[in-house]
Amino acid sequence: MASVQFLSGKRILLVIAGGIAAYKSLDLIRRAREHGASVRAVLTAAATQFITPLSVAALTEDKVYQDLFSLTDESEMGHIRLSRMADVVVLAPATANILAKLAHGLCDDLATTALLAADKPILAAPAMNHRMWHHPATQANLHLLTDRGVRIVPPTEGSMACGEHGIGRMAEPADIIGAVATLLADTGCPETDGIPPADGRLRGRRALVTSGPTREPIDPVRYISNHSSGRQGHAIAAALAAAGAEVVLVSGPTLLPDPPDCRVVRVETARDMLAACQTTLPRDIVVCAAAVADWRVESDATQKIKKGAGGPPVLHLVENPDILATLAAPGPDRPTLVVGFAAETETVLEHARAKRVRKRCDWIVANDVSPATGTFGGTMNTVHLLRGDTVDSWPPLDKDEVARRLVAAVADRFAAATVDPG
Ligand code: CTP
Numbered sequence: 001m002a003s004v005q006f007l008s009g010k011r012i013l014l015v016i017a018g019g020i021a022a023y024k025s026l027d028l029i030r031r032a033r034e035h036g037a038s039v040r041a042v043l044t045a046a047a048t049q050f051i052t053p054l055s056v057a058a059l060t061e062d063k064v065y066q067d068l069f070s071l072t073d074e075s076e077m078g079h080i081r082l083s084r085m086a087d088v089v090v091l092a093p094a095t096a097n098i099l100a101k102l103a104h105g106l107c108d109d110l111a112t113t114a115l116l117a118a119d120k121p122i123l124a125a126p127a128m129n130h131r132m133w134h135h136p137a138t139q140a141n142l143h144l145l146t147d148r149g150v151r152i153v154p155p156t157e158g159s160m161a162c163g164e165h166g167i168g169r170m171a172e173p174a175d176i177i178g179a180v181a182t183l184l185a186d187t188g189c190p191e192t193d194g195i196p197p198a199d200g201r202l203r204g205r206r207a208l209v210t211s212g213p214t215r216e217p218i219d220p221v222r223y224i225s226n227h228s229s230g231r232q233g234h235a236i237a238a239a240l241a242a243a244g245a246e247v248v249l250v251s252g253p254t255l256l257p258d259p260p261d262c263r264v265v266r267v268e269t270a271r272d273m274l275a276a277c278q279t280t281l282p283r284d285i286v287v288c289a290a291a292v293a294d295w296r297v298e299s300d301a302t303q304k305i306k307k308g309a310g311g312p313p314v315l316h317l318v319e320n321p322d323i324l325a326t327l328a329a330p331g332p333d334r335p336t337l338v339v340g341f342a343a344e345t346e347t348v349l350e351h352a353r354a355k356r357v358r359k360r361c362d363w364i365v366a367n368d369v370s371p372a373t374g375t376f377g378g379t380m381n382t383v384h385l386l387r388g389d390t391v392d393s394w395p396p397l398d399k400d401e402v403a404r405r406l407v408a409a410v411a412d413r414f415a416a417a418t419v420d421p422g
Contacts, residue, residue: 006181008036009404013086013120015111016056018046020161021093021127021170026051028092028173029059035177038242041065042082044098044111061200068110081260083118085238088184091115092153093127093170096138102150103141121187125153125176130166153179201411203244208283208335209237209262210290210323212252214270218315219301226291227376230254232341233289235403237262243407245285250276252290270296270320277323281333285410288324288340288361291376296320325359337413339406342366343376352386363387365406385409 012032016025029039041056042065053064065082083089091098098112102124107113115122124145132138133155146152153171160168171179211233215223230251237249238259247262250273258264265280267273270292277286295317305313328338340361342352345368352366366384369375373382381402385392387409394405 006185007032007177009408010037010087010184011085012037012039012180013083013089013114013118014039014041014060015044015089015091015098015115016041016047016051017044017091017093017095017098017111018049019093019095019127019170020050022047022050024170024173025092026055026059028090028176029056031173031177032180033059038062040082040086042111042114044109046095065110065114068113080117081257082114083120085242085260086120088180088187089115089118089120089122090125090176090180091122092125092176094124095126096128096132096135096141099124099126099138099141099145103144121149121151121183123151123153123176123180123183125171125179126155126168127170128155128168129160129162130164130168133166133168151179151183200244201415202240202285202407205245205284205414206280206282207237207240207245207247207285207287208277208280208327209233209240209247209249209287210251210273210277210292211237211249212254212256213291214252214273214293214320215268216270216293216296216320217268217300218297219303219305221304224293224296225253226293228252228254228291229377230256230290231377231379232381232399232402233287234259235399236287236289236406239400239403239407240285240287240410243411248280248283250280250290252292269293270323274321274323274326277327281327281335283335284337284414286327286335286338287406288327288338289365290323291343292320292323294320322359324361328360328362330360337362337410339363339365339410343369345370349384349386349391352384356386365402 016022032039039060040062041060043053057064101112102115107116142152153176155167156169156171157167158169159165212230213226213228215225217223234256237247241247241261249262250265250267252267265276267276298316298318324340338361340359342355342364344351348366348368352364356364364386366386367375367381375381379399380396381399382396383394383402
């Protein structure tokens, strides 16, 4: 069994179904969080007969998700994204009913829909009457699920709430926690060096994130832009929101869904992006992850430029405003912490150091965006965090994990402030 240290920094989506063992899931949440994991919970309607959403919310320090057809649940965090934002899905207690639904692809509520849409490993801790456990239908469903890769933490033997004795009691939370750690290790979820998640630690802080490319028009049908996907900026916005910050994400055109719990302002050009950012001030935290186009056409054509006898047009470019440098400039609205990115293709650290000084930002995240690295448009990133003279070089990580680490560092920075920076 993998060490429970492995849980540190991991995100668990916990689906709680309706069984008497649901009370043990409260202890499961507590233990998972003690080991440094964050837990987001989905309750079935039946689960709320056994435990209250309020106690789950208090223990997870997060909103509890219950209703597939709730406008707020679905607009804040669609059922598809619930598992996207997790490293592992834990179904505990797993009743005979929910196991049957999962085995046969039924999804008539948020819990079963989130399970069917899950793209992460699933671990189920069954709990039911011993006759239901031994029933051929349940056993067949379990075989189907294990064949598909769902990991089962078997129930134990003992006296049951119904007064009978047999196999069917949900495994103890400590054993489920151990099994989650093993599953994460077996499925190659990266170690997080024991960096705790920042959940709740940025509550009350206001953050602004820029993300994606900008588009600078040449004429009504053509523009200048770049390959930025917005993945890193969006992941940072999501991680800041998950840490409790009130987040505004100002994004250039991307194909990404809005990150949960963020106010998203969509813009096209660098000048629009700057204006949108300035209207959000004052802010405590600013992270400029956008790949802003450095130049725009001085005067874009109002009609489509036609090919003509004069040959290709000559575009006269002018420099765009520097959003990061503008926001980081001294002044009454200067945010407490301004973080920039340095997208480089050579002498990464040297250029990044110079950029941090030139733009007057507090920290800079340097990354190599040479085509060979696959960073632009890809899911992985290899970054160095420069804070003053300190350089932390992180291994190649998923962009969500880079975001999580960066936000943990931001939370540490605010926790360390002796004077309330707000
Ligand atoms: N940035 C910005 N506004 C611009 C250009 C860049 O806010 N007009 C920000 C980016 O969001 C990033 C940082 O400045 O946080 C560095 O961006 P980068 O593209 O690496 O550098 P440039 O300023 O464009 O400099 P160069 O092209 O010389 O590398």
